[in-house]
Amino acid sequence: MEESVMGDLLESEPHPQEVVVEEGGRRVVTMDSARYVDASNTDHDVVVAASYIGVLPARLMAPHRPRAVIGHDGGIGKDAAGIQGLYYLEALGIPAVAADGATAELGNGQDLHDEGVVSRVNILAEQCGVSPGMPVAEAARRLLATDPSDTEVGTKVRREVVETSPTGRQVVVTDSIIFARPEDRDRNVLVTAGHTGRSGASFLLEFRPWGFICSDGGGAKNDSGTAGLAIVEEHGLAGASVSAMTAAIGDAQSSYVDGIIAACNEPARRRGVEVGMPAKQAAHLLLAEVPTS
Structure with missing residues (x-):
């Protein structure tokens, strides 16, 4: 009963909103x-709401x-609760x-719109050209102007070339080694974000990139998060x-962008990679044609 009454109150109370842009039947609305x-914002409105964008x-x-x-990141916070939504x-x-x-006030939709700077995006916003x-x-x-390329439930593959060497080798950023392509074999350095455990090693051996960077998975029991480094x-x-x-x-x-190398194997060390090095620098070194002495 209480839940039903609360739902009725939420629908009956006024919903203060301000339309700041209107084009072709679509709107940017701040609140x-x-x-x-509410129901007036369905499918044609970009909503700029100054709550934290948690669940x-x-x-x-x-x-x-x-x-x-578009919401406020709430300072990200513990367990990234401010952006889990x-x-x-x-x-x-x-x-x-x-x-x-x-950059933006909580509880002030106009300030969020006028002064805010993007800190995080989901992949659908990224597909629309939005970036931190x-x-x-x-x-x-x-x-407002762009539709995401894929809103179906399922895996979304991100792949970006961030560096190309004089010989044509590339540093490719993609979320998992399973997204490697045939052209990566013995040619490209893949910066991915899965763990470097035993199963990760099996995929690395299947695709055989010129070099790779993965996550240590937090280490895990018996250092299993990096066990694949020795295997490969x-x-x-x-x-x-x-x-x-x-x-x-x-x-x-x-x-x-953010990663710091926690572990590396001997072939990577011969190319100059070291523990404590930024991942971006390590990826560049892994492009080397001939291992450094």
Whole structure:
């Protein structure tokens, strides 16, 4: 009974919203709380709501299926609770973005729109051209104008070439070694975000990249998160693992940008890779044609 009454109150109370952009029947709408998203925002509105974009606010917004959502990252917080709604909404096919808490006020939708800077995105927002460091106002316009390429439930493959050597070898950032392509074999350095355990080693030996960086999976029992480094070393593969405390497991962009090398094998060391080195530097060194002495 109490739950039903609360639901009735939420629907009957006014929902203060402000339309800041309107183009071709689509709108960017600001509001101070995720609680104010309602049935009027379905599918044609990019909602800029100044709640943190955790799971609870995502649950409030998702039933109305807005075109896209931009919220506040709440300082990210313990267990990244301030942004977990990004992935909840991703699973439902809704692009979502978080703004850096130091750039925008909580509870002030207009400030979030006008002053906010993007800190995190889900893959659907990324497909629309939104990226960290972008002003929220620009992100909202991109979400207004662009449809994500794939909103079906299932694996989304991200792949980006971030460096090319004079000889044509490339550093490729992709979330898992299972996303390797035939052209990577004996040619490209893959920066991925799965663990470097025994099963990871089997995939590495299947695809045989020129070099690789994976996650250490937090180490795990008996250092099983990096056991694959020794396995592939026997086959001459050069590789390293970033610390899961420095980069988000499952997110290869985080591995490349934020990761710090926690372990590496001898073929990687011969190319100059060292523990404590930024992953970006290690990836560059792994491109080497001839192992360094």
